[in-house]
Amino acid sequence: MLEMRPDCERCxxxxxxxxxxxxxxxxxxxFCAECAEALDDICPNCGGELMDRPTRAMKLQENFPPSATRKFKG
Structure with a gap:
């Protein structure tokens, strides 16, 4: 199951x-779409390809909550 981080690590x-x-x-x-585009869809942390993250339906978030840990280091 994806962690579903709550924020863009860049902005x-x-x-x-x-x-x-x-x-x-x-x-x-x-990363957000704007930052992914600015990064040419390459992760600055590992060099991997950035792909669209799937969404998680609201009805599933109660039993499978997304992460609340923010990764932005601003």
């Missing part, structure tokens, strides 16, 4: 689990 933008627009690499480093 701190909120990325709700139920909303589209988040991009992740195979290590789940997480």
């Amino acid at each position: 701190g933008t909120d990325l709700p689990a139920a909303a589209p627009g988040a991009f992740i690499c195979s290590f789940e480093c997480t």
Whole structure:
């Protein structure tokens, strides 16, 4: 199950689990669409490809909550 991190690691933008627009690499480093584009879809942490993160339906978030740990180091 994906961790579904709540923010962009580069700019701190909120990325709700139920909303589209988040991009992740195979290590789940997480970036907003704008930052992923600026990074040419390459993760600056591991060099992996950034791909669209799937959304998690709101009805599933109660039993399978997304992470609340923010990764932005601003």
